[in-house]
Amino acid sequence: MFLWRALSGALAVAECLCSHGMNVPLICPVCKNDAESISHVLFECSMASQVWRTARVPALNGRLRNSLEDYIEHLFGIIEAGPLCGNYRQAIPWIIWCIWKQRNEKVYAATDNIVDILIAQALEDVEEWRKLNEEDHQEMMRDCRVRHEVQKWSKPPAGMLKCNVNSSWIHEFQRCGGAWLVRDQFGEVRFHAREIFVPIQNRVAAELRCILWTMLSLYDLHMEMVEIWSDSDSAIQAISFPRDWPTYRSLLDRLHYAQYRFRSCQVKLSSVRANSAVRKISKSVTNEWRYHSYFARGEPTWLHTTIEEDRRS
Numbered sequence: 664m665f666l667w668r669a670l671s672g673a674l675a676v677a678e679c680l681c682s683h684g685m686n687v688p689l690i691c692p693v694c695k696n697d698a699e700s701i702s703h704v705l706f707e708c709s710m711a712s713q714v715w716r717t718a719r720v721p722a723l724n725g726r727l728r729n730s731l732e733d734y735i736e737h738l739f740g741i742i743e744a745g746p747l748c749g750n751y752r753q754a755i756p757w758i759i760w761c762i763w764k765q766r767n768e769k770v771y772a773a774t775d776n777i778v779d780i781l782i783a784q785a786l787e788d789v790e791e792w793r794k795l796n797e798e799d800h801q802e803m804m805r806d807c808r809v810r811h812e813v814q815k816w817s818k819p820p821a822g823m824l825k826c827n828v829n830s831s832w833i834h835e836f837q838r839c840g841g842a843w844l845v846r847d848q849f850g851e852v853r854f855h856a857r858e859i860f861v862p863i864q865n866r867v868a869a870e871l872r873c874i875l876w877t878m879l880s881l882y883d884l885h886m887e888m889v890e891i892w893s894d895s896d897s898a899i900q901a902i903s904f905p906r907d908w909p910t911y912r913s914l915l916d917r918l919h920y921a922q923y924r925f926r927s928c929q930v931k932l933s934s935v936r937a938n939s940a941v942r943k944i945s946k947s948v949t950n951e952w953r954y955h956s957y958f959a960r961g962e963p964t965w966l967h968t969t970i971e972e973d974r975r976s
């Protein structure tokens with residue numbers, strides 16, 4: 664926005680004001696060496712040159728007088744592939760903004776700021792901007808999540824079994840619950856199980872341990888063509904990109920080792936809604952203190968309605 668205003672000549676420097684018929688001195692009020700055009704303020708004035716030098720941005724070696732467009736093009740070249748480190752390159756638009764602010768402070772408030780501080784401010788602003796963008800990104804992810812939360816359960820392809828899994832974690836000092844429930848291509852429940860785990864540091868670790876327990880159980884039952892569906896984004900990310908999650912390395916190693924023993928075992932991200940049957944079983948550990956593990960054929964009778972709804976969807 665600032666660059667656009669500068670390029671369209673909308674900034675109130677002496678040259679612009681004079682060209683609009685205002686009677687102000689044309690000379691630059693900062694260096695008193697030259698006419699105050701926008702390119703003078705942002706690039707040629709002693710204060711601006713000092714800022715660019717300190718930020719180690721190479722000067723534009725062009726004609727004696729470069730146009731504002733020449734300068735901007737030069738800077739865009741540096742932003743895209745210049746010899747500077749990334750932080751400084753990204754800070755260039757903020758440095759321009761800082762130079763403009765500094766010019767105004769000098770002209771209207773007779774304040775001189777130290778150049779290093781101006782650049783540090785520009786780098787901080789970039790950081791701030793990055794965080795805001797990160798928040799936008801997270802908001803977008805939240806939108807995706809909302810969409811993915813409304814998806815219903817669906818039957819697996821023929822020959823494949825679908826296993827929904829969930830862990831219920833409250834805090835690091837309390838035992839957590841885990842459950843899995845396997846259904847076939849008709850939506851019929853083959854088996855389900857519930858397990859109590861000793862306290863574990865966080866929700867992601869709890870979910871990973873629960874997925875590992877599920878894999879070991881399914882393998883023991885000779886169910887070798889399975890899809891395992893968890894509604895934990897983080898656990899799925901950790902399984903897919905283990906190098907980015909070094910905290911869980913030992914769990915992830917064991918999990919991948921277990922996974923490779925199957926003929927086919929894919930771990931997928933479920934919506935919360937599609938995972939609701941198994942969530943009710945795992946929550947019974949932490950909400951109703953049902954501290955006994957079990958394994959059973961077929962479906963739990965108290966979940967008949969939920970499972971019937973899934974089957975019809």
Ligand SMILES: [Zn+2]
Nearest residue numbers: 691693694708
């Ligand atoms: Zn000047």
